[in-house]
Amino acid sequence: GSVKSYAAVDLGASSGRVMVGRVGPDSLELAEAHRFPNRPVRVPEGLRWDVLGLYAGVLEGLRAAGRVDSVGIDSWAVDYGLLDADGALLGNPVHYRDARTEGVAEKVWASVPAEELYGATGLQYAPFNTLYQLKADQLTRADRLLLIPDLLTYWLTGEQGTELTNASTTQLIDPRTRTWATVVAQRLGIDLELFAPLRQPGDPAGFLRPEVLEETGLAGPVPVTAVGSHDTASAVAAVPAADGERFAYICTGTWSLAGLELDAPVLTEESRAANFTNELGLDGTVRYLRNIMGLWLLQECLRAWGEPDLGALLLQASKSPALRSVVDAGDAAFLAPGRMPERIAEACRDSGQPVPESPAHITRCILDSLALAHRRAVEDAQRLADRPVDVVHIVGGGTRNALLCQLTADACGLPVVAGPTEAAALGNVLVQARPHGLVRDLADGRRLLTRTQPLTRYEPRGQSARWREAEARLAGA
Ligand code: LFR
Secondary structure: OOOEEEEEEEEOOOEEEEEEEEEEOOEEEEEEEEEEEOOOEEEOOEEEOOHHHHHHHHHHHHHHHOOOOEEEEEEOOOOEEEEOOOOOEOOOOEOOOOHHHOOHHHHHHHHOOHHHHHHHHOOOOOOOOHHHHHHHOOOOOOOEEEEHHHHHHHHHHOOOOEEHHHHOOOOOEEOOOOEEOHHHHHHOOOOHHHEOOEEOOOOEEEEOOHHHHHHHOOOOOOEEEOOOOEHHHHHHHOOOOOOOOOEEEEEEOOOEEEEEEEOOOOOOHHHHHOOOEEEEOHHHOEEEEEEEOOOHHHHHHHHHOOOOOHHHHHHHHHHOOOOOOOOOOOOHHHOOOOOHHHHHHHHHHHOOOOOOOOHHHHHHHHHHHHHHHHHHHHHHHHHHHOOOOOEEEEEEHHHHOHHHHHHHHHHHOOOEEEOOOOHHHHHHHHHHOOOOOOOOOHHHHHHHHHHHOOOEEEOOOOOHHHHHHHHHHHHHO
């Protein structure tokens, strides 16, 4: 028939899921086949991903998904597995929150100054960019590096590649030419032969191996399609913007990724100083955005508090005094796990603000701070790219948090359109539907989303003076 089914594997920092998207000429439905936790593991040598556990979850999900016309995988960015000459994995992939990259960037900048690196790669500074991780690793036995989605694709199909949107987070891609930054790599002594050839979203990535078919009970052949394998690239592809709409987006989840979709990178010194990144999106686009700590701040507090009921906590937070204390939710000081309520309290104390004590007050502080960081990112992006917007789209897990959406509308002084929640999986599905002629391009996919996905609109409540005051308070701190 004309309706096709796609399995979208979407791996986030705290959970993985296999979703089944059914796409027809004028229909798009998404259902969950399997969801599993993603628990980073702390061993004596540091923080590691349980990548075999994730792969087992993927196989279980494919079994639950049943007959599909193709499979696509996206995940968080920057991390990778190293393989030996026989293609065997050398150790567990290191978690981007691991401390081994401390001080590495400074050493890299001694060879290629930060300004030059930004001019060549357009990537924000983050201690975990693949480039810095590579410089912290022992590579002597490594023959090949595969980014996480490419590693899982390799295990499914036996074929190796490096998908472009995720490759753009390595700091080894030139966002103008959309290929390897060979000069930078050379100057830093990084052998680009370590990487498998680049693959574009929409490219075929092989077929499920016979052993995988057997384990999942699927009948072959089942093709795997390269999608925007960086979860944020897939999520941005699923921003339900109307034709011609001038929009900013915020992809919410463990992180908030806030910015604009552009057709060319912004590589100015001002942009570097503001720590905006130029990651690559679908169809020649650039994801011009800033990383904000996101709901990680709340997730870590919930963990510290023994996982209380979130709904009740958010209700209390909504009744707590607004903007009493705010912290800089863009601050890399919040990157590492542990002691989050204390760290937030300390940040408030150090900046001379009231110290939030109760979980409700700390939660309110986090949500106010996130909304404020959203406001700053949306404003900075418009100014730095010279591209004004009329609306902010929020996609991802944070769309379930009505308070965060409303506060973001208030802080930005712009209407917020919230949804879809499973944006990354939808963006993944929409790319898989392209080879079947069901979706032509980004705009076509977005038309389908606006027609089929439930969206919630939040109007700003006209309190811009209060947000300006909070912003000034933070800047003065
Ligand atoms: C979001 C995300 C961000 C990236 C961070 C680390 O899931 O992919 O885009 O900066 O995780 O990989």
